[in-house]
Amino acid sequence: MTTTTAKAGEDSAAPAAEIQSSARRRRPRSQARTALAFLAPALLTLLALRLLPAGLAVVDSLRHHSLVDGVTRFVGLANYRDLFGDPQFWQSVRVTLLFSLIVNPLQVLCALGLAALFNRRFAGARLWRSLVFAPIAVPPAVSAVIWGILYRPEGPLNAVLGVLGLPSQPFLTSPSQALYALIVLMSWVGVGYWMTFLIAGLQDIPQECYDAAAMDGTNAWQRFVHVTLPLLRRPLAFVLVADTVSNFLVFAPVQLLTGGGPEGSTNLLMYDVFRRAYSVGDIHYAQAEVVLLVALTLAIVAVQYRLMQGKGEE
DSSP states (O other), X not given: OHHHHHHHHHHHHHHHHHHHHHXXXXXXXXXXXXXXXXXHHHHHHHIIIIIHHHHHHHHHTTEEEOTTTOOEEXXXXXXXXXXXXXXXXXXXXXXXXXXXXXXXXXXXXXHHHHHHHHTSOOTTHHHHHHHHHGGGGSOHHHHHHHHHHHTSTTSHHHHHHHHTTOOOOOGGGOTTTHHHHHHHHHHHHHXXXXXXXXXXXHHTSOHHHHHHHHHTTOOHHHHIIIIIHHHTHHHHHHHHHHHHHHHHTOOHHIIIIITTOSTXXXXXXXXXXXXXXXXXXOHHHHHHHHHHHHHHHHHHHHHHHHHHHHHXXX
């Protein structure tokens, strides 16, 4: 009788265990479906606005539209071969690399300095922080117009130089000054924006780290170098990478202020793409330049990310 009862209990326990096991298997599937439902709008947007246009750009870069017979033909890598043999393309690459080599460290260093300053508590800190951040709220085209007025030969900047007894400067009309004038403009726009990310990173650093370093007898500079910078590595890496991508895509100030001149000194790659596509009318040639611009940006970003994150991950 006891054996029969035990067997009956085992028989009833087995289906219960199977039911629980089946429920545990169904739960992850249900969670995965729910997560996919929430992610679907973002994934579809990414596919429609990023991945699909990127794929079409690659396909179009392998074609050529003839103005003679109006036929679009597949030409393979011919557009890329023509680009690599085009001196104007290499001039744009040199200008873009020089621009990025100067503007990226300048913006990140200024943003870091302002973040360290405005992270302190003093009278008017929030007001000054808002004033530094304000330029990012102005559309790039409007910012370009404002600085175009400042850079005029009879504009406010030359008026200030005249008061100081200094000669007037050509700014945007000089091949040796125009690119640096754009760098100042873009820094005025971008520094406050990147500063906010670094302030958020500074506020995430525990105060106990600074207290422990102070007890060891370190001064303010040593605490900044040995405590702040290592713990701020991830926000700094994000700011540097995002800033690099942003500056590779600068277009509106160049179009409105210099048109790539004078003498090609401000012909950044993004503006050169626009010129080839809409001024020259060779869309497929411009698409090939877009692909190379993206590849160059990704390569530089990968190096930056590795340099910023590599030691910290080891």
